[in-house]
Amino acid sequence: MLLRVCRVVRAAARAHSSSARSERLRSQAYIGGRWVEAESAARFAVREPASGQLLTDVVDCGPRDASTAVRAASDSLAGWRAATSKERSRLLRKWHNLMIQNKDELAKLITAENGKPLKEATSEIVYAASFLEWFSEEARRIYGDVVPTSSPDRRILILKQPVGVVSIITPSPNTIDVRNCTALIYKWNFPSAMLTRKAGAALAVGCTVVVKPADDTPLSALALAELADEAGIPAGVFNVIPSSKSNTPAVGEVLCTDPLVAAISFTGSTATGKILLRHACGTVKKASMELGGLAPFIVFDSADLDRAVAGAIASKFRNSGQTCVCTNQFLVQEGIHDAFVEKMVKAMHRDLHVGNGFDEQTTQGPLINERAVEKVENQINDAVSRGACILTGGKRHRLGATFFEPTLLSNVTTDMLCTKEETFGPLAPVLKFRTEEEVIAIANAADVGLAGYFYSSDLAQIWRVAEQLEVGIVGVNEGLLSTVEAPFGGVKQSGLGREGSKYGVDDFLEIKYVCFGGL
Template structure:
């Protein structure tokens, strides 16, 4: 159900990681360190960690594989990919493409499984001593389970876990640009990405204007429909459970005084389609500001001071992405450095790119993907000392 334009964009994004890491393979440089003793020489080598288990989510079934596998193959590792049980076909298609591209048999391996088997397969990958590295993208709760399993054999681990991204709009912001960024940051993939904004914080002086323009933009520019329709920007949510979570968050917020500005219910197209929704009069006591919704729900909190906004944004136990809009240069530096997240968008609602390091802080994960740093997750550093020279 993903809109065709977004699906095509994902494939191009997927390919970009393979192109990027094909070049990064050339730059796995070691080092020569001056020794304190005249009869010694010190070398630093980088070597592949070994077999890497790649566990990926359903929301980007191609890109989340290539971002990990591209780095692993460039480092010299073999991989075992366990795709999400909802989206195994992309992983299998990539396997066929790997064969066509000349990747040797046994280098890229896929282990699809049913929903009932996924926990057991994940445990085997994390506990098998032949596996040297785990890379996982998914929920924080599942990541913690995998970390416990991996601890038994002290594996190298990369984790890209849950997000709860704040989107702050200060009084000095360009409102039109902030609204455009909000649309992109919140409703991409129907709100089902780990870097989607989960809570909007808008300063008092600009709040009403932002909410009004945001609502009009949602109604004008977002279209729910079939993924094959060129006009469609919003497809269905992944399953009934996802829709129920959005409904639960809306009901909780409204019961505590929030107002539905636009949307707020299932779409007439079908049970997994949901109207893009905007809430105002939201407080930090509501579920939609405490949990990651992972759906097309935009709750707006009004704040008065910069310090208040920073405190609200940093109150979460996760920190993947954060966004803010401001035209004050001093404020831009202060806020960018104070936000407790791994990635910051300043006057920008989309931050993901092949050349930039992707990852979070706190309980949003460990390590970085993409960029020149991504390949390091699959390399061991070995120190070699030559003596008696």
């Protein structure tokens, strides 16, 4: 059971220190239904971001280990795709049930390796499990079609079949080099939910998977592998290969170029997504990409101001601003700008509490590492040098090197880094605008488009703006959007395909046309 896996994390919850060791903590790769060491016997350290203390050493898989995992997934493919949809549904539902039964221990594991407050971590586990539940139901609804034909002696059938082995890649927030190209990755932030949202869909339709988790947060993926095994997912169907920063480029290349891999599903930066797509094109693999965003949060003069401020806090500061869809810039109409800023400052002082994620009152845990803190500092320094004003926050918190004060900037302009780069931290820059046309132009100027938010009481304006925003996800008078029933994904350079919802299985299916003649 997972309870024995997380003894070290329970110790962390008691003492705010995760330096304790446990032989039961899963730290090996999970390949072909077995827990194994890397061929090189190498390991890398996983540290608690709040304190920097060691959680455990984890197996450091290299390219040969990646190839072994791909072969294991390929060998198990025929049996898994031949299983009835009802059987796959049953096993996914059992996996979901085990996650719910062990949600407290899984949440503690996330807080230990990721730093997010325990309440948020618990919510993530419930959210992550919901994807297994959802896709367990969708497994039995992969319908084809019978198409009318113009020839009386023919019948046309459209079948949907699993694409094959799927590589799932969720790298870490560090500069990596793939074929001499560098990119900054920031997608370790939901180590359980990102995995189940992808793997649940792939497994439901009959694909097998190889998961490369983020090197900062591999323990959650390994814990889910243990539960998958306990649920009865057959050997080789679900594989997890942790790797360090130094091994990530070579492992990622194998997962994108191996001829046995039919599709890749990646969450990370736009720059790295492009690199992986170049790798995948050599063997013409299917690819789904959830990439970077630059979410605008627009507040019109007609908005319910208190509701807008509450939505702003929820959107911007969940997981200390380290979410894929969190607001990157606030665009507030001039008629209510000053009132909005004043209410935001009060709400931040009242509702946001920086601390260790295991402290019950904490709403703002640490950032994942010091590099993330340095990026926030750099954006603030750039903005201030160009005329922005710090209304609250603006510096590292006294708790330690990875903690940063929730920060609000005013007098922000579109030429500042904080409006042009995805922040991934607790920084809220506020820009003032005059007209609807002006703010739409500002919001759509970005070459990415994952999420966008706006608050308005004008029904005609709501329809206009919702249709004109160039993003894949729109929140109208709502700051929290993610749900299993709705498609998650972006437009422009924010990605390809959709995750979750009934559309989430599409990236893992091939459509086959069958023509019956001579009837």
